[in-house]
Amino acid sequence: MKTQFPVELKPDTLKKAEKLNIRAEDIEEQFIRGSGHGGQKVNKTASTVRLKHIPTGIEVKCQRHRERERNRMSGYKLLINKIEEIKLGKESEKAKKIHKLRKQKQRRSKRAKEKMLKLKKQRSDIKVSRKKIAPLVDSD
DSSP: OOOOOSSOOOHHHHHHHHHTTOOGGGEEEEEEOOOSSSOHHHHHSOOEEEEEETTTTEEEEEOSSSSHHHHHHHHHHHHHHHHHHHHHGGGSHHHHHHHHHHHHHHHHHHHHHHHHHHHHHHHHHHHHHHSOOOOOOOOO
16 A cells, blocks of 8 residues: 655655555645744745644644745654654654663663762772871880
């Protein structure tokens, strides 16, 4: 089942959409005027895209770029990733990346603590070696 999306998406995004059974016919597309920062141009043109996946009810709004087509591409990618995150949960790419980062940070903090304690010990040894030795007084 090869679904043709109205925008050109990267092959990995297309594979993800196919795996999740997302079809172009199930997506409702609407162009609306932007809002917020960006001057008058953003507020006059309908370059913001709003995409809604009808079967799941997931809705995405994209206003990252000035051009309608780039917003459209980003919106489709965002929608596919959001559907994946909701359908797959812990098995989604985003969840796996977050888990990997957390594990790395855990390891890093443990190593950092060991390194800090080692440096503290070295510093302590240096200070101990600097102490003046009291001269022995001969009591004859």
